[in-house]
Structure formats: structure tokens, C-alpha cells
Amino acid sequence: MQTIAEGVIRVSLAPRAALNAYLIDERVLVDTGMPHQRRRVSRALRDLDIERIVLTHAHVDHAGTVAAISAEKGAEVLCGAADLADLAAGVSPPIKLGRPMIPVQRALVRYRGLRASPLHDGDEVGGGFVAVKTRGHSPGHHSLWREHDGVLIAGDALIGVSNRLRTGVFRPLAALRPDDASVTRSIQRLAELRPKVIAFGHGPPLVQDAAHQLSALAKMIG
Numbered sequence: 001m002q003t004i005a006e007g008v009i010r011v012s013l014a015p016r017a018a019l020n021a022y023l024i025d026e027r028v029l030v031d032t033g034m035p036h037q038r039r040r041v042s043r044a045l046r047d048l049d050i051e052r053i054v055l056t057h058a059h060v061d062h063a064g065t066v067a068a069i070s071a072e073k074g075a076e077v078l079c080g081a082a083d084l085a086d087l088a089a090g091v092s093p094p095i096k097l098g099r100p101m102i103p104v105q106r107a108l109v110r111y112r113g114l115r116a117s118p119l120h121d122g123d124e125v126g127g128g129f130v131a132v133k134t135r136g137h138s139p140g141h142h143s144l145w146r147e148h149d150g151v152l153i154a155g156d157a158l159i160g161v162s163n164r165l166r167t168g169v170f171r172p173l174a175a176l177r178p179d180d181a182s183v184t185r186s187i188q189r190l191a192e193l194r195p196k197v198i199a200f201g202h203g204p205p206l207v208q209d210a211a212h213q214l215s216a217l218a219k220m221i222g
């Protein structure tokens, strides 16, 4: 658990920040980890009254424990409308595999799904955050943005990397950009927000020079 901005805690679900969930004001959970992490997520939340779970998208590494945790906490679940059918079925929206592989992926990457409510662009989700539609990595992907202190919870619209080879903010890998043009548009939209802090589904938070690095990325791919 790491506080990254006022009222925003990163819940670490893998070493080196390889997978993250976030807590807003100790009552809104953003993303829920992989299915096998149910106990870990549950422990991290044990004393908290979680009222709402917001999924940035319905991939297994973000929605993997949502059915269990929402049942345990009695929390409502919100996710972008275009991901709701996959979420109900408990399958990840397709990534960019050759067409013959898509049924294989959908058979292998399953989790306990549920019927959630649609999250829309501009919806307030708590703690001063509003949803920003950032489709591309998945059709219903949303990020969360807090204007007053410039905090962006990007989900997988952006990927954070910090290792001895490179550091900063990147696009998802090509295979994870099934709708590449939308990924680019989403990144350009996020860059216009000029965030001060960027929190990622994958990677350590970017807390310095975030706006500058993100606009450099937007320019490079635009």
C-alpha cells in the first residue's frame, strides 16, 4: 500500500508494481487483480467499507476478483458499457491475436463475471474523480481524472515502466492495442489534461514531469 496522492492509495498486487489496484478515500476500489488474488485483495480491504468498485476495463487482471469482492462488501460495480457483456460472461475483451486464437484466449482467460452498471464519460465516481472514456485497449476502457490536483488513474490506457533500461510512460504493447487508432486518440486526450501524477494498472506511478512525458508520447505516436 502506497499513498500516491491525497486519498489515493496504490494496492500492490505484484512485485515491482507489475499489477496495481487503487483505493480512493478508502471507499472506492479501482480494479481488482487476478482471480487467484481474491484473498490478497480481501485482506488489503479487510477493515474498509468499500461502497463502489470501478473497473477501468474487463480484462482478467483487472476484473479477476470483482464478483467475490463486490459480494463480500456489498459494493456496486461500474464498468464501461462496451465491456459489460464480457464482464457478465467473465471473459477478457479480445486483444490483438490472430483471429484463430481469439476463441482460445476467451476459453483460457476466464473469471467469475457479474452484471455491472455502465460507467460513462464524465461520471463522478468519488473522491473528486470523474471517468474519462479512453477506449482502445478495450472497447469500454475508462481512466479516472481528478482535476484539482492533476491526478490521473490511467488503467491500461498508458503503461508505466521504471527499470534500468527505461523509465516513464508508454503505450500498451502492440498486441494490447486491438484498436490502435483509438489508443492513440485516448492518449492524446489524456495528454491534454496535463496530469501531475499518473497511476497505472501496470507500472510504478509517475510523479515527476508527468505532463511533459505524456505530451512527448502523444506527439511521438500522433
Ligand SMILES: [Zn+2]
Binding pocket: 057, 059, 062, 137, 156
Ligand atoms: Zn488490460
